[in-house]
Amino acid sequence: MNPVVEVSDLRKSYGGRAVVDGVSFTIGEGEIFGILGPNGAGKTTTVECISGLRVPDGGQIRVAGLDPAHDREAVTRVLGSQLQESELQAKLTVQEALELYAAFYPNPADWRALAERLGLTSMLKKRFGTLSGGQKQRLFIALALIGNPKIVVLDELTTGLDPRARRDTWEVVEDVRASGVTVLLVTHFMEEAQRLCDRIALIDQGRITALDTPQGLIARSAGSTVISFTPSTPIDDEELAALPALASVEHKNGRITLSGTDETVNAVISLLARNHITAHQLRVTDATLDDAFLNLTGATS
Numbered sequence: 176m177n178p179v180v181e182v183s184d185l186r187k188s189y190g191g192r193a194v195v196d197g198v199s200f201t202i203g204e205g206e207i208f209g210i211l212g213p214n215g216a217g218k219t220t221t222v223e224c225i226s227g228l229r230v231p232d233g234g235q236i237r238v239a240g241l242d243p244a245h246d247r248e249a250v251t252r253v254l255g256s257q258l259q260e261s262e263l264q265a266k267l268t269v270q271e272a273l274e275l276y277a278a279f280y281p282n283p284a285d286w287r288a289l290a291e292r293l294g295l296t297s298m299l300k301k302r303f304g305t306l307s308g309g310q311k312q313r314l315f316i317a318l319a320l321i322g323n324p325k326i327v328v329l330d331e332l333t334t335g336l337d338p339r340a341r342r343d344t345w346e347v348v349e350d351v352r353a354s355g356v357t358v359l360l361v362t363h364f365m366e367e368a369q370r371l372c373d374r375i376a377l378i379d380q381g382r383i384t385a386l387d388t389p390q391g392l393i394a395r396s397a398g399s400t401v402i403s404f405t406p407s408t409p410i411d412d413e414e415l416a417a418l419p420a421l422a423s424v425e426h427k428n429g430r431i432t433l434s435g436t437d438e439t440v441n442a443v444i445s446l447l448a449r450n451h452i453t454a455h456q457l458r459v460t461d462a463t464l465d466d467a468f469l470n471l472t473g474a475t476s
């Protein structure tokens with residue numbers, strides 16, 4: 176893995192309160208790397224330090240070998256940002272915004288090709304104020320890419336979008352990566368992180384609580400498999416509690432939901448057979464990143 180972003184022991188405090196408290200990670204070239212965590216965890220502060228928008232109190236950051244606190248100008252040439260709550264003048268058209276931003280860079284991308292890639296060609300004459308949420312986000316991605324960056328930072332890209340626009344935006348992010356750009360993605364959405372990210376850093380109260388692939392995070396948390404069924408006759412709680420590798424048991428409206436491992440699944444099936452119990456609507460599913468997040472941090476996002 177060729178590292179393009181290296182963060183080591185990053186620290187930032189506001190008014191004596193540490194909001195980023197010793198964060199370290201490395202992002203490899205071509206990765207989609209996710210930062211996931213609850214509100215106020217320090218995600219935006221971390222990416223703003225990486226982008227050179229905030230100066231860290233301690234630690235080291237290298238972006239394509241550059242220090243963003245000292246080489247901010249050079250960093251803007253290799254790193255493009257779509258930051259949270261971006262706004263443009265309502266009367267600016269899509270084309271004007273693309274031309275304006277292209278003028279900021281010495282070697283900008285061909286904005287017409289970029290507009291085509293992001294599905295903006297048919298709306299070049301539309302004013303920013305009349306765009307839908309999804310169209311605005313696609314424009315912000317285009318503006319983040321217009322300087323031909325190696326790395327793009329996308330912060331809460333799909334917040335406020337409807338499910339269709341969110342899925343369309345995910346496809347755009349996958350295309351961006353396929354074009355060779357490394358993506359640093361900040362998100363609240365587990366489904367988004369699970370679908371897009373190669374690796375995820377879970378951040379809670381300014382610290383990384385886990386860093387792994389989505390599957391790795393799920394497997395690492397207790398209860399990576401979920402079994403649910405409605406038994407034909409009640410099952411003794413003690414028998415359930417004695418199941419091997421059991422992580423949790425939940426009863427709801429006569430339905431039992433267990434989380435555990437493959438070993439738990441086998442033992443449940445034996446238990447049902449032994450007791451001549453029929454399991455209605457038996458479902459065995461993988462735990463989601465949501466389950467893993469709760470399990471690994473004890474928090475909600």
Ligand SMILES: Nc1ncnc2c1ncn2[C@@H]1O[C@H](COP(=O)(O)OP(=O)(O)OP(=O)(O)O)[C@@H](O)[C@H]1O
Pocket residue numbers: 189190194212213214215216217218219220221
């Ligand atoms: N300029 C500032 N001055 C004082 N406190 C700040 C400042 N910027 C951020 N904070 C505080 O630092 C903490 C971390 O904020 P940050 O925006 O990095 O979190 P986040 O994980 O991105 O949260 P969210 O998911 O809500 O965007 C929060 O408690 C926030 O209130």
